[in-house]
Structures are given as structure tokens and as C-alpha cells.
Amino acid sequence: MYFITSNEGKFREVSRIAKYFGIEVEWLRMDYLEPQCSELEEVARISAEIISKKIKENFFIEDSGLFIEALKGFPGVYSSYIFKTIGNEGILKLMDGITNRRAYFKAVLAYWDGKEIHIFEGKVEGEIATEIRGSGGFGFDPIFLYNKKTFAEMGDEKNEVSHRRRVLEKFFTWLQKSRDL
Numbered sequence: 001m002y003f004i005t006s007n008e009g010k011f012r013e014v015s016r017i018a019k020y021f022g023i024e025v026e027w028l029r030m031d032y033l034e035p036q037c038s039e040l041e042e043v044a045r046i047s048a049e050i051i052s053k054k055i056k057e058n059f060f061i062e063d064s065g066l067f068i069e070a071l072k073g074f075p076g077v078y079s080s081y082i083f084k085t086i087g088n089e090g091i092l093k094l095m096d097g098i099t100n101r102r103a104y105f106k107a108v109l110a111y112w113d114g115k116e117i118h119i120f121e122g123k124v125e126g127e128i129a130t131e132i133r134g135s136g137g138f139g140f141d142p143i144f145l146y147n148k149k150t151f152a153e154m155g156d157e158k159n160e161v162s163h164r165r166r167v168l169e170k171f172f173t174w175l176q177k178s179r180d181l
Ligand code: IMP
Pocket: 007, 062, 063, 064, 065, 066, 079, 080, 081, 083, 105, 137, 138, 139, 140, 141, 151, 162, 164
């Protein structure tokens, strides 16, 4: 089965998690146009619909984002753009002086089975750190605290608790059940 993304960090994590479930995922490194929507679910569904017109095999994509409570869910669906522009330093500046540091990562997976799209989601709650810490992972990992360590300090442990792990666990469990039917 193909996993479509241009983000190497995402692919690395997805293939590693898939291995725990005994599933082999093939990387189709492709950039696709993401529609501007207010919900990750919509972005994932519409993107999968567009890709399904071109790719005939089964595939899945995953759209994710960081949602900060004190910033009313920002950067949310704009996470990729915000990371590229203001980055982790910019987020820490926006959070300067704010005591409510609660935030979560959410991932929405859209699977095209050749006929229709199936949607799954996973979420992990944590906090925004007050400084950049750690060198692992990608994106906002160095500022996302989970049990006192940032995702960037957790190494492979991240893959046991992350939003990506949670969404893939739901997807692979569903896939195994529907194959057994
Ligand atoms: P998209 O799903 O390609 O729209 O990108 C989501 C953006 O959210 C990424 O570019 C990262 O900046 C951020 N993001 C998503 N998942 C993670 C993660 O596991 N760690 C750190 N940043 C993430």
C-alpha cells in the first residue's frame, strides 16, 4: 500500500509504526495541492479525492497539525506554513508570558480503497515548552512537551504515544479486521 507525502519525517515515522503491525508501506514521494479548509478532516478528504483521480492503487495520506489552546487552536490547519515561516522560535515568541501552555497534535488519515475514502483520526495532548529542546523528530517536536520531555528528546518513544501512532493504530486494526471479513 502506498503512503503519499513529500514529508520525509512523516514517512520515517509511518513506516516504523507500520512495521510494529507487520505492515509494509511504500513511499510515494509526491507533493499535492492541499485545499484551504478550516478542518483537517476536510483537507484530508478533499486531497484524497483529488489524488484518487490520478492514482489507481490503494493509498493513504495523513494531514496533521499543532493546536495551541491559548492561541485558539492556532496554527492548526496552517501548521505546515507557520512552521516554514515563523518556525519554533516564532511560536515561542507568541507564547511569551502565557501561562496556559496546553496544546495537542492531531493527525487525520484518509485511506482510498479503490472505491471510497475512509477517515481516521488520532490526537496527543501535551504542552508548549518554554525553550527549544532536543534534536530528533521534525517540525514542532522540539517545543512539544509530553511528560516533561519534548518529542524531539524522546527518540523512538515518540512513536509509541504520538498522534501518528494513534491514528495508524486505528487504521491498521480496522484494515486487519476488514481483510479478515
Ligand atoms: P501537513 O500535514 O503536511 O499539512 O503538515 C503538518 C505540519 O504540522 C508539519 O509540517 C509539521 O510542521 C507539523 N507537524 C505534524 N505532525 C508533527 C509531528 O509529529 N511533529 C512535529 N510537527 C508536526
